Amino acid sequence: MVAFVNGRFVPEEDAVVSIHDRCFLYGDGLFETIRIYDGKPFRWAQHLERLKCGARFLKIELPFTPEEIRQSAGILIEQNQQSEAILRMTLSRGVGVRGYSTRGANTPFLVMTLHPTPIVAPNNPVWRLITSSIRVPAKDPIATLKTCNRLVQIFARMEAETQCADEALLLNTNGQLAEAASSNVFWIENKTIFTTPLADSALAGVTRGVILELCPGLGLRCEERSISPNQLREAEGVFATLTTAEIVEVMSLDGVAIKQSPIVGQLREAYHRQIRRETW
Numbered sequence: 001m002v003a004f005v006n007g008r009f010v011p012e013e014d015a016v017v018s019i020h021d022r023c024f025l026y027g028d029g030l031f032e033t034i035r036i037y038d039g040k041p042f043r044w045a046q047h048l049e050r051l052k053c054g055a056r057f058l059k060i061e062l063p064f065t066p067e068e069i070r071q072s073a074g075i076l077i078e079q080n081q082q083s084e085a086i087l088r089m090t091l092s093r094g095v096g097v098r099g100y101s102t103r104g105a106n107t108p109f110l111v112m113t114l115h116p117t118p119i120v121a122p123n124n125p126v127w128r129l130i131t132s133s134i135r136v137p138a139k140d141p142i143a144t145l146k147t148c149n150r151l152v153q154i155f156a157r158m159e160a161e162t163q164c165a166d167e168a169l170l171l172n173t174n175g176q177l178a179e180a181a182s183s184n185v186f187w188i189e190n191k192t193i194f195t196t197p198l199a200d201s202a203l204a205g206v207t208r209g210v211i212l213e214l215c216p217g218l219g220l221r222c223e224e225r226s227i228s229p230n231q232l233r234e235a236e237g238v239f240a241t242l243t244t245a246e247i248v249e250v251m252s253l254d255g256v257a258i259k260q261s262p263i264v265g266q267l268r269e270a271y272h273r274q275i276r277r278e279t280w
Contacts, residue, residue, distance in 0.1 A: 002079045004072050004112035006063065009079060012113070022105055023092030027149025030054040032089040034073075035117070035243050037275055039083040041073060042243075046206045051091060054145045060093050063108045076112055086115040086244055090148065118244050126251040127166035127240060129180065131229050132156035136201045138172040143201035156181040167240060169229060169253070172201045176226045183242035184208040185250075187227070187235035188261050197224040207241040207271075214270045220263070229253065237261025247271055 003015035023029035032047045041047070048066055055062055064072070073087060089112050096105025134155050136143050156168035160181070169185065172178045178201040179185060186195045186208075193215050196202045215222035232238060238250040238258050249264045251257065 020095045029092035029148040034087040036085040043206050082114045088113045126249045129253045130163050130165040132168040138174045140201050153181040176200050183240035188237040192221040194225045239264045
């Protein structure tokens with residue numbers, strides 16, 4: 001496989017970064033995960049805009065123009081002959097002085113790599129969820145950024161795997177659902193689709209945004225609302241959204257069965273139609 005390393009295309013075994021790189025040392029950077037369908041990135045503009053917004057917040061200057069990044073991604077896909085893949089884009093502040101100060105770290109570093117799409121169940125995938133013991137700060141602006149420091153999410157996923165679950169819910173310090181470790185969470189009540197407000201420390205997921213777009217066309221209302229895990233268990237259906245696995249229905253939460261809803265299947269079909277419209 002070939003990787004893009006700050007302007008160069010090199011074999012993955014030759015793709016290296018400095019041991020003094022701040023992303024390696026402190027997680028001082030951002031990343032995006034983009035699904036490639038039929039050789040084309042899905043929702044590229046939204047992913048790049050989120051990266052740009054995060055970079056502005058962290059005061060990291062993109063080392064290439066948006067068009068240069070787009071062209072390089074296309075070359076990377078072509079060189080690897082990967083028409084169905086996951087594109088990982090990582091932006092680091094670069095090398096700086098030792099310590100937390102960002103002084104002197106003026107050479108940002110951009111890396112792009114391609115990875116196989118995840119293997120999912122032959123039919124519609126379902127997840128078992130648990131509630132993580134770790135909490136994220138309520139109304140935390142950092143929580144809304146896709147930073148390279150994902151220790152909270154890693155710890156939550158470790159808890160899920162220990163309990164033979166697929167994913168873990170993250171609550172904020174107010175006891176409200178923020179999101180799951182790698183996904184946004186939706187639930188269904190009376191033909192209304194709900195998801196958590198970004199102010200509850202949720203990431204503005206790109207797939208989340210697609211769902212919000214699709215609901216009106218299916219005759220479904222969509223609202224943002226805070227919720228506790230106990231309330232979530234009473235929903236008529238629950239599903240998670242993420243770039244890699246798209247839409248995944250939830251079958252249980254903390255060992256309690258969750259109702260299944262045909263609306264999840266309708267949304268999944270609408271999502272796939274949207275992919276075909278935008279990439280074929």
